[in-house]
Amino acid sequence: MLKLPPSLSRLINELSKLPGIGPKSAQRLAFYLLKKDNVEIMTLSESVKDIRKDINFCDECHNMAEQNPCSVCADSSRNHQLICVVEEPLDALALDRTGSFKGVFHVLGGVLSPIDGVGAEQLQIASLIDRVAKLNVQEIIVATNPTLEGETTAMHIAKLLKDSPVKITRIARGLPMGGDLEYADEVTLSRALEGRREF
């Protein structure tokens, strides 16, 4: 019976634990790496090892950053009265890349998900309420994902802040650019109709 060398089996096993990588893709990746020279292999190995090396978290917005406070919170040209609440650092990054948001962020670090044991105390929700109370925040844009958990989290935040004078908005749900009405699901279409705007 033919068997792969243990070092290779081990790498295939480790790679197949990653999300979206099944045993076949893991095999393919391992054999791809095997053909690379040692420098490239070491660079990948080192960069996995050093993943946390220079990662800090901003005490203000809880985003992942090089410094504390982060470049956005430290930037006085941004509107600190406008806070965009997101689930994860990548969401903040995606919104920031659009160039159309000039406020600051607040990273929750996840969403309410009782099934995974994630309650409000595991998220940066209390610090958001503090931030709103302490600073003169005008508007909070809740930009959690349009999923069941994202919507629940958005509603929870809205409920907690309903007695404060801050304006709470939710990012628009509707058809994505390039999308197709014919293939859109009912909820998306209902939201697109609800959210319609005059030309």
Next chain:
Amino acid sequence: MLKLPPSLSRLINELSKLPGIGPKSAQRLAFYLLKKDNVEIMTLSESVKDIRKDINFCDECHNMAEQNPCSVCADSSRNHQLICVVEEPLDALALDRTGSFKGVFHVLGGVLSPIDGVGAEQLQIASLIDRVAKLNVQEIIVATNPTLEGETTAMHIAKLLKDSPVKITRIARGLPMGGDLEYADEVTLSRALEGRREF
């Protein structure tokens, strides 16, 4: 402008060099790893680093193996007069897993591909001819992939061995199990017709 910490950007950059992993998947993988504990991260890093640690090549069949000669070539219960020629170690592994092949393998290490600068001298073709001449080989099953390069390589090998008494066969091309006639391409269908067999 929001920026990812350099260690994270570097990992994303390294991961996105892997085949089938684009910048978005690389981001997702990096953030997934970031949430894992240090032990898991170190295990992955080490297994990438050690990929070549215990890999040898069998001098007989040129397959990747733990020992030299490999477990298949060292197994006297296998038919050493029947050689199955494959492109890569994974192909040999896949064929061996079927349990229906009791001969030995010969791993070419690739296919003829002039566009990538791969000629016959970069492959284990000369050693195959030697092996056939030296040992009393009865049959060679050419099991290169049914791609343009695989077919060319198969034909090249058949041509080199046409004056030797060895029987040269090619694995069957046809419809895969679970396949659908309606969606099969013309070449596959033609091959399936050509290769028809009596019940």
